[in-house]
Amino acid sequence: MFIKEELNRYNRQMILPELGLKGQEKLKAAKVLVIGAGGLGCPVLQYLAAAGVGTIGIIDDDVVELSNLHRQILYNHTDIGLSKAKTAATKLKLLNPHVDFTAYHERFKADNAVNICRNYELVIDCSDNFNTRYLVNDTCVALGKTLIFGSILQFEGQIAVFNHHGGPNYRDLYPAPPTENINCAEGGVIGILPGIIGLYMANEAIKLICDIGETLAGKLMTINALNNTALIFKIAQEKQSEIVKAEATVREIGEIDKTTLDQWLSESPDEIFLIDVREDYEHEENNIGGVNISLYELTSSLKSIPQGKKVVCYCQTGQRSKMAVQLLEGVYEGEVYSLKKWI
Known part of the structure; x- marks a missing residue:
């Protein structure tokens, strides 16, 4: 049930015929875990909180640094040195007091991954390194959780929905990490890119929760902000013996x-x-x-x-x-x- 203030707050999206009161109720009942409260995590968290997702978990062991502020606009210079997860939860509670937040100021590791993830129905990976991405993926596959993935570097970003109803997962796209890993600290990133990619990730989350529209399940979307190109590819599923291959998402590649x-x-x-x-x-x-x-x-x-x-x-x-x-x-x-x- 919603109180009058909530109905007023969500009015503009509730009048959408695709969403309505039923969709808003689904958002309020949803439990979403966001892994990483940095460049991608900030816009994802802000828009999911604003949309009325009822329970949001935030895990990040990092603290706010000056070099974060050109793209992680949830924070400001007074937050430098503070826990990203805890600071994000405090600020987001001011944005929407009707959302319950749990902040985990710790690293997402093998010894806590299952216990944290099992409390949420949807996982959003906003991490910035391959070790965490593989761990997040493998945990979601083991628990049967849908995973929304995003990554950014320089002017290019990627978005995908993995393991949805047993569909392709991250290892089907990247069976092994590249031998050379250039991250944002080394290769740079334009400040608005995490906003663009993060908003797409938040949009996928809302569609999945409300069961509306067409999602990126089994697909990879790439966006280049420098030349304004966007491409969508179908992801072939390699582990046919473990997961049933969805014919609509696979095409044999020579x-x-x-x-x-x-x-x-x-x-x-x-x-x-x-x-x-x-x-x-x-x-x-x-x-x-x-x-x-x-x-x-x-x-x-x-x-x-x-x-x-x-x-x-x-x-x-x-x-x-x-x-x-x-x-x-x-x-x-x-x-x-x-x-x-x-x-």
């Missing part, structure tokens, strides 16, 4: 290994057109030849790809190259392959 590529290049090099679909700074640092066309520029660069060749796309992990194959299928007249992890 893959070859490095040995096969080397054989093709030695036997008929003129028939092969090799494309590094990573960013230019990645290509300059380490590559195996070919041309460098970023995944985000691939569809606009079709004229530079000669017809009738065997096109082989590669990246570092074999994931972006799979996406590149999906983009080229149907628009390129020739064979297209993705190179498996070669480093």
